Amino acid sequence: MPSRRVKRRIFAGSVCEQYVFTTPSRTGSLQTAEPRVRFKTEDERIQHRESISRRHHARVFNANFNPQSLYTTLTLDNDHEVHTLEEGRKIGDLLVRRLKYANPDAQIMLYMGRGRSTSRIHYHMVSNGLTEEAIRGKWKAGKIVRIDKLKTNNYYNGENHGQDYTGLANYLFAHWTPEQGGKRWKQTKNIVQPEYEKPTVVTRKYTVDNPPVAPKGYKLVESKATQYGYLYFKYVVECVKNNTERTQRKQC
Numbered sequence: 001m002p003s004r005r006v007k008r009r010i011f012a013g014s015v016c017e018q019y020v021f022t023t024p025s026r027t028g029s030l031q032t033a034e035p036r037v038r039f040k041t042e043d044e045r046i047q048h049r050e051s052i053s054r055r056h057h058a059r060v061f062n063a064n065f066n067p068q069s070l071y072t073t074l075t076l077d078n079d080h081e082v083h084t085l086e087e088g089r090k091i092g093d094l095l096v097r098r099l100k101y102a103n104p105d106a107q108i109m110l111y112m113g114r115g116r117s118t119s120r121i122h123y124h125m126v127s128n129g130l131t132e133e134a135i136r137g138k139w140k141a142g143k144i145v146r147i148d149k150l151k152t153n154n155y156y157n158g159e160n161h162g163q164d165y166t167g168l169a170n171y172l173f174a175h176w177t178p179e180q181g182g183k184r185w186k187q188t189k190n191i192v193q194p195e196y197e198k199p200t201v202v203t204r205k206y207t208v209d210n211p212p213v214a215p216k217g218y219k220l221v222e223s224k225a226t227q228y229g230y231l232y233f234k235y236v237v238e239c240v241k242n243n244t245e246r247t248q249r250k251q252c
Helices: 042-064 085-102 132-138 166-173 245-251
Strands: 003-012 015-024 070-076 107-114 121-128 142-149 218-225 231-237
Touching: 003 042, 015 042, 042 107, 042 166, 070 085, 070 132, 085 107, 085 121, 085 132, 132 142
Parallel strands: none
Antiparallel strands: 003 015, 015 231, 070 121, 070 142, 107 121, 218 231
């Protein structure tokens, strides 16, 4: 069956991902073109679905947060301790509602988990548009362990990825367990989505050692061939002069 080679870029904050894959020529619209993945086992299919969810979460995270964003860890005291995840979720939902009521423009992503040794429910929250005082004023159920700004420079395998928060995003993504059910995180409605460019047909031959040219102002930090037969390339902004993703790409 005739096929064509296609590439697609995804921009999320300071990160650009690019996929190069083969799609059948009969595919009418490139807008819907995606890598065709084949699985040997059902476990492979399940793992692939989870990896899609993890990547989507990391992109949303990178698209919204920057060094001015706050990372908060909250725990429950003995008077407010709960033993069911349903009760814990209600406490987290109430916190977000209180914060949004007082700060309508705030962007929030909230994660619930259990302590490894204590199994006690706790929360992690990443936010824009909130002050430390605003957070402390609305948390009445226990202790705030930390409120820190996100790092300006994040290192992976010894290389500076700048404002690439994929590591933190994956750590928070893993807080969800099947017993929780539902969504892995709670987010406010004003959380923005990453920018998916329309796929385009390519004529050059790309390989791990011959990647597509980096977007202006970006540098290549990852290049690999996946087990599913397509190529993956990751780029990060080399310099950041503004916290707005589109402005970053123009100014750097």
